Amino acid sequence: MQKKQVELDLSDFTRLLDEEKNGEEIVRPSTSFWRDFARRLFTNKAAVVSLTVVAIMVVLSIVIPLVSPYQYDANNLMSINQGPSASHWFGTDTLGRDLWTRVWYGGRISLAIGFFGAIFPALIGVVIGGIAGYFGGVIDMLIMRVIDVLMCVPQMVFVILLMLKFGNGPVAIVTSFALIGWMGSARNVRGLVLQMKNQDFVNASRILGASHLRLIFKHLIPNTLGIVVVGMTMSVPSAIFYEATLSILGLGIKSPLTSWGQLLQLGVQNFKLYAYQLFIPAVILSITLLAFNILGDRVRDALDPKLRN
Amino acid sequence: MKRYIAKRLVISVITIWALATFSFFLLKTLPGNPFQTEQLLKPEIQEKMMSYYGLDKPYFEQYLTYMGNLLHGDMGYSFKYTNRSVWDIIMQTFPISADLGLRSLAIGYPVGLLLGTIAARRRGKKADYLCVLISVLGVSVPNFVIGSLLQWVFGVKTGLLPIAQWKGFSYSILPTITLSIATIASLTRTMRASMLEVENQDYMKTAKAKGLGEKEIVWRHQLRNAMIPIVTGLGPAVATTLMGSFIVEQLFSIPGIGKHFTESVQALDYTMVLGLTIFFGVFLVAANFIVDILYGIIDPRIRITD
Secondary structure, X not given: OOOOOOOOOHHHOOOOOHXXXXXOOOOOOOOOHHHHHHHHHHOOHHHHHHHHHHHHHHHHHHHHHHHOOOOOOOOOOOOOOOOOOOOOOOOEOOOOOEHHHHHHHHHHHHHHHHHHHHHHHHHHHHHHHHHHHHHOHHHHHHHHHHHHHHHOXXXXXXXXXXXXXXXXXXXXXXXXXXXXXXXXXXXXXXXXXXXXXXOHHHHHHHXXXXXXXXXXXXXXXXXXXXXXXXXXXXXXXXXXXXXXHHHHOOOOOOOOOOOHHHHHHHHHHHOOOOOHHHHHHHHHHHHHHHHHHHHHHHHHHHHOHHHOO | OHHHHHHHHHHHHHHHHHHHXXXXXXXXXXXXXXXXXXXXXXXXXXXXXHHHOOOXXXXXXXXHHHHHXXXXXXXXXXXXXXXXXHHHHHHHHHHHHHHHHHHXXXXXXXXXXXXXXXXXXXXXXXXXXXXXXXXXXXXXXOHHHHHHHHHHHHHHHOOOOOOOOOOOHHHHHHHHHHHHHHHHHHHHHHHHHHHHHHHOOHHHHHHHHOOOOHHHHHHHHHHHHHHHHHHHHHHHHHHHHHOOOHHHHHHOOOOOHHHHHHHHHHOOOHHHHHHHHHHHHHHHHHHHHHHHHHHHHHOHHHOOOO
């Protein structure tokens, strides 16, 4: 085949106009993964509504106990079991404590258990899953076997046993929950790290002499954050739910300290005569759980558009 | 396959051993003893009781004795219910919990599968939104709230149904409904997602392309494949439901195994707590084991290799 010579002379070229000179520059700001996530989340109506509900619950829980004229644990035997009224918006309980104050003080405890109950298991999961996936081999095998064993353990029974050990404050609940809740996120993180650790961007960094720590914390873990965040949003409602269940069984928060579960426990005892003592905390707890559940779904969709159906 | 079963069996045995060992030492390190919570016994009497039951020996010796007895199927005697063995109590309370659990599954599974299928078939329409709403509500509203609401409406306000104890069919209606709502909610969700995922598979297109009718496609291809994740979840779901719900049994005063567990925890009844924990563990492990084996049989794509 004969080689074809391309003949060009100056007349084939034209000068760029001034405004065309920057044609190859990237004009739009690049969107990061998280900014993209936020945009997708905030354009979703259900997500915005549930986020607002959560925000309202948080703000009320912080503010109301501060501004309320009543203390959450102040008995007033002159006004017991009063229905909702102007001076006691949610009424009073069997010891005359103002339920409006108690519900929001309990909200502090319940929501705090929700948040920490989501963060700690995720942290443990990321560290253990990361180690298992990154180092592989015997370490991985051992860790995965331990997880297999722990996954087969009846969770509620285990939490109750741990509560016996740690006592029954909020810290005990979060600790117990963290100790039984980390396996899921450890598995997810391990799987992702296994997938990623031989990809080019990690290899490139390794060749440039990055240490294990740098590889793990700079490259691998940030890439697993998506799945971890999804797991965390999902475990907020289940931590709150655990607290309520334990408290209702009489194994969780105890009076005079309060939480939504503890309020429900007292409410269940008195609901035949004073139904509002049960239904007010029940409604607030349910709305909060509903908001967190919907939010969790939407966060998952927004983080991974592939999962959206 | 044989190797896989053997491996799973070993893991199961280790799981139960680990659970028993861990719970044993956890309970031993707790403050207090089972005789403190009864009527105020003198310290000398408490000590006598402790040595009578062998609770003053070193932990490790107690552990060996307990595990030795456990291998013979002897879980010891309850401290709270004197003269009754733990196994007796389990055999008396478990059927009640299992009865309640089976009833709730018998309602929960068909309804959940039906709602999930309807939601997926009518995707994006009103029926879908309704089913999704039901499932989100069912997941979010805790069962004690649903239970006490039912008690309030049917018991306190209208007096139609008994709200406590376990003496016959009418007593079982409210707890069954309460317990089945969680099953309905989570199944609707899983089934819907699973149906929608199957819809995009190539074999569905093939089925359509070769001219199969709508009915045929849904029944023979979509539903069957969508059931696979449901079957996987069946084991643990059945196990946990049969073991009874702590909350529902407490709320409706049903003398099932869950209520006994809560009570013996509060009474620090070592042998009961330990025995029940191990029983729960064995049940759950067995259920997981069976499902894992079944999984390979149901879904030929997942023939177990290692």
